[in-house]
Amino acid sequence: MEINKKLILGLEKKQISKEIFEIGHSSYRSDQIWHSIYRDFISDFDEITTIPQSLIIKLKDDYIFNSIDLVLKKISEDKSTDKYLWKLRDNEYIETVLMRYDPDGHRRRRRTVCVSTQAGCALGCTFCATGQQGFSRQLTVAEIVEQVLNVKKDVVKEKKNLVNKYSLKNDEINDLTNVVFMGMGEPLANYENTMSSIRILNDPKGLNIGARHITISTVGLVPQIIKLAEEDIQVNLAVSLHAPDNITRSETMPVNKRYPVEELIGACKEYFRKTNRKIFFEYVLLSGQNDTLEHANKLSELLKGLLCHVNLIPVNPTAGSSLERSKHNDIKNFREILLKNAISSTMRMEKGIDINAGCGQLRSSYISMEKKNV
Numbered sequence: 001m002e003i004n005k006k007l008i009l010g011l012e013k014k015q016i017s018k019e020i021f022e023i024g025h026s027s028y029r030s031d032q033i034w035h036s037i038y039r040d041f042i043s044d045f046d047e048i049t050t051i052p053q054s055l056i057i058k059l060k061d062d063y064i065f066n067s068i069d070l071v072l073k074k075i076s077e078d079k080s081t082d083k084y085l086w087k088l089r090d091n092e093y094i095e096t097v098l099m100r101y102d103p104d105g106h107r108r109r110r111r112t113v114c115v116s117t118q119a120g121c122a123l124g125c126t127f128c129a130t131g132q133q134g135f136s137r138q139l140t141v142a143e144i145v146e147q148v149l150n151v152k153k154d155v156v157k158e159k160k161n162l163v164n165k166y167s168l169k170n171d172e173i174n175d176l177t178n179v180v181f182m183g184m185g186e187p188l189a190n191y192e193n194t195m196s197s198i199r200i201l202n203d204p205k206g207l208n209i210g211a212r213h214i215t216i217s218t219v220g221l222v223p224q225i226i227k228l229a230e231e232d233i234q235v236n237l238a239v240s241l242h243a244p245d246n247i248t249r250s251e252t253m254p255v256n257k258r259y260p261v262e263e264l265i266g267a268c269k270e271y272f273r274k275t276n277r278k279i280f281f282e283y284v285l286l287s288g289q290n291d292t293l294e295h296a297n298k299l300s301e302l303l304k305g306l307l308c309h310v311n312l313i314p315v316n317p318t319a320g321s322s323l324e325r326s327k328h329n330d331i332k333n334f335r336e337i338l339l340k341n342a343i344s345s346t347m348r349m350e351k352g353i354d355i356n357a358g359c360g361q362l363r364s365s366y367i368s369m370e371k372k373n374v
């Protein structure tokens with residue numbers, strides 16, 4: 001019965017090694033299995049050519065490969081962004097986004113995959129389509145890893161095509177460079193599965209995504225930020241701040257009532273004290289809501305003395321929300337105040353608006369379309 005089988009993509013290498021050893025095979029076989037999955041990109045145990053047939057049969061008896069199926073893939077008009085909609089085994093839907101940061105279409109630029117960690121989200125941020133859909137469940141380690149693995153396979157194919165098309169050397173183009181845990185859900189609310197998936201993605205003999213190329217984004221779960229500071233892995237932390245004071249922040253982010261701004265910034269300072277790592281603050285700009293000069297000054301004051309960088313993000317309009325994107329001039333003035341106060345910032349490039357690339361937007365429109373077709 002499929003249902004009793006374990007998901008191979010949910011296991012870290014040391015777990016595979018232990019399980020293989022327990023059924024009478026040398027644990028070095030786990031290296032060969034690992035290599036086949038994460039370097040050769042097999043999609044079936046029968047494709048592994050380096051292990052004995054008896055082990056293949058055992059693997060097929062005990063494990064399955066896939067836990068997510070592609071339902072829809074949309075590519076933005078400018079070819080910079082691909083959005084994937086996956087169906088899970090219990091008919092939940094999740095999204096993944098691939099973003100290419102290379103205006104000339106190739107060369108050594110970033111390719112970043114943005115993964116989901118939960119089906120839905122319980123935190124209810126008002127500017128977010130996922131937050132409006134409620135929480136269904138935590139994603140498993142396998143469901144998180146498979147999102148990255150599938151996108152990696154696509155990027156590798158794309159890279160091969162570009163190498164041929166432009167007669168480049170293989171190392172002249174990057175494939176997947178970065179992973180951000182910024183898709184549907186709050187990664188730190190699915191803490192153990194998020195960390196286990198990071199160890200799998202980071203494995204040098206597998207996908208080998210460097211820890212410094214992995215970013216965990218949180219709305220600010222204070223105890224988990226402190227816990228993350230103790231982990232022996234140097235990932236980046238991005239905190240969705242979105243407002244510099246409790247009144248403004250609580251209007252769009254209900255979590256602020258549980259962990260108010262001063263507690264959150266205290267946790268960030270503690271995180272920095274323990275890790276010495278710069279913190280990234282995400283700031284979605286909402287017209288008239290959090291983008292005034294007063295907000296910019298308060299933000300500067302709040303972050304003074306903390307090694308950090310602010311990513312300013314013009315909001316992706318969400319259907320049914322009254323929140324609007326900030327005006328060009330307001331954004332410019334906001335940035336100037338940060339600059340004057342020596343707070344480093346960038347404007348996040350807008351990607352994939354034409355394909356509902358904002359978190360939860362494609363899932364939401366697909367589910368309502370499905371309902372209409374019933």
Ligand code: SF4
Pocket residue numbers: 121122123124125128129130131132183184185186219359
């Ligand atoms: S922004 Fe993130 S934490 Fe907030 S509701 Fe959306 S998915 Fe959840």
